[in-house]
Amino acid sequence: MMPPEDPERWPEEPAPHPPADGELLDGHAGPMVRPYVMTSGRIEPARGKFDLITLVVASGPEPEGAIGLGPEHLAIIRLCQSVMSVAELTGHLDLPVATVRVMLGDLLDKGFVMMQEPEPEADMHDIRLYKAVIDGLRAL
Template identity: 35%
Template sequence: MSEPSEVPDEGQFVRPFIITGGRSLPAQADLRLETLVVALDAAEGAAPLAFEHQRIVTLCQEPTTVAHIAEAVGVPLGVAKVLVADLVVGGRLSCSQPAELPLHTLERIRDHVRAL
């Protein structure tokens, strides 16, 4: 007889849909990878937050990108967008888009990538 396969401890992994309450779309649609997110001062004295939300607010004491938040919290990008959007709507975070790159800069990047 073969031995049973090792099953990972289910307590170590939380499914993304549990973290987002089953939602897959953020409440705020304009969040991009490079969107800068920063915690608002009012967020410190407000009601307690769930684990992931609290971790995001702590990370955002300094301006941080959505991509960095996803990596630091250890969740997929879509989940990070949902969580960040929840905090923005709740008045805990503020977000801003970095300035767009000029067209000539984008063309230079494209040319360098093609040269690879």
């Protein structure tokens, strides 16, 4: 379909509504907070190294009135009442993984969560591993 020749006939787009003083808007969700605000601008956890497959579990029930914890921190503690991976937490919270890692570091530092790092991969340069695999295959 061809656009009209006369630019006067084009419908005018409404002017965008500027947000009120410092208010950030998401068209569907309403006001929102940027992830870097949740972490005070930090991009690395204060403690711990959280891979996507690192398992996290709460060390106790959700604390009542814990000072210094935001609603996202409390949501993590609620979700971690059963063991959960960092990837799962990120999906449930709908937050960037870097933000979740920083919050997990805060919770680990304060003793609200425990973590289990993934086991390191086997040394693939060890010839004994290959010989053991070959011997196992021959035994079949």
